[in-house]
Every structure is written in C-alpha cells, then in structure tokens.
Amino acid sequence: SDSAVLRHKNGKWYAVIMTVEKSKLGLEGNDLVDIMDVKCDPEMTSMIIQTYGFLPGYHMNKQHWITILLDGSVSEAKILDLIDGADRKEEK
Numbered sequence: 179s180d181s182a183v184l185r186h187k188n189g190k191w192y193a194v195i196m197t198v199e200k201s202k203l204g205l206e207g208n209d210l211v212d213i214m215d216v217k218c219d220p221e222m223t224s225m226i227i228q229t230y231g232f233l234p235g236y237h238m239n240k241q242h243w244i245t246i247l248l249d250g251s252v253s254e255a256k257i258l259d260l261i262d263g264a265d266r267k268e269e270k
Contacts, residue, residue, distance in 0.1 A: 181194060181195060181196040181197075182194070182195040183195075184261065184265075186265065191217070192216065192217045192261070192264040192265055192267075193214055193215065193216045193217070193261055193264060194214065194215045194238075195212065195213070195214045195248070196212070196213055196214075196215070196236070197210050197211070197212050197213075198210065198211065198213060198236065199211075202236070203233055203236055203245065203247075204233070211247060211248070211249055212247075212248035212249070213233075213236060213245050213246060213247055213248060214245070214246045214248055214257065215235050215236060215237070215238050215243050215244070215245050215246075216243065216244055216246060216257075216260045216261060216264050217242055217243055217264040217267070218235075218242060218243060218244045218260065218263075218264065219267075220241045220242060223235075223240070223241060223242070223243075223244055226244055227244060230251055231246060231247045231249075231251035231252035232244055232245070232246055232247075232252065233245040233246075233247070244260075246260070
C-alpha cells in the first residue's frame with residue numbers, strides 16, 4: 179500500500195498517511211480507506227478516540243498515536259490542527 183511520512187527536521191516521524199483495509203482497523207468491510215496516524219498527547223488520545231473518525235493508532239504505540247479516517251468524517255481543519263500540534267510539540 180502507498181504511504182507518505184511527515185517528519186520533523188530531526189528525522190522523527192509525526193504523521194503517516196496510509197491506505198489500509200477497513201477490517202484491519204476493526205471496521206466493517208474490506209474496502210480500502212485512507213488513514214493518517216498522528217502523534218498525540220497520551221492524555222488526549224483516550225478522549226479523541228471516542229469521537230467518530232478517530233481510532234487508536236494503527237501499527238503504532240496506542241498511547242502516543244491516533245489514527246484519523248480520511249473519509250470526510252473528520253474536518254480538514256481538525257486534521258491540520260492535530261498535525262500542527264504534533265509538529266510543534268517535537269520542536270521544543
């Protein structure tokens with residue numbers, strides 16, 4: 179499957195975009211869906227994943243990563259907000 183990685187200047191990943199089968203995410207159906215894994219504050223992850231469109235990090239440490247469904251269920255603004263937060267956090 180295709181994937182793209184967003185990295186900090188120091189080379190660390192903070193977001194990954196992938197295409198996976200829905201079943202691998204615990205969702206119904208075998209059709210493919212685009213997802214983005216984003217690094218997230220552990221105290222925020224448990225709250226965020228209760229919202230539709232957000233899942234525990236796929237293939238990642240579930241405390242520090244969340245998976246966002248890129249099927250339109252999460253607004254672009256919200257996604258950019260999370261990416262921005264993940265990007266800035268690491269630079270400190």
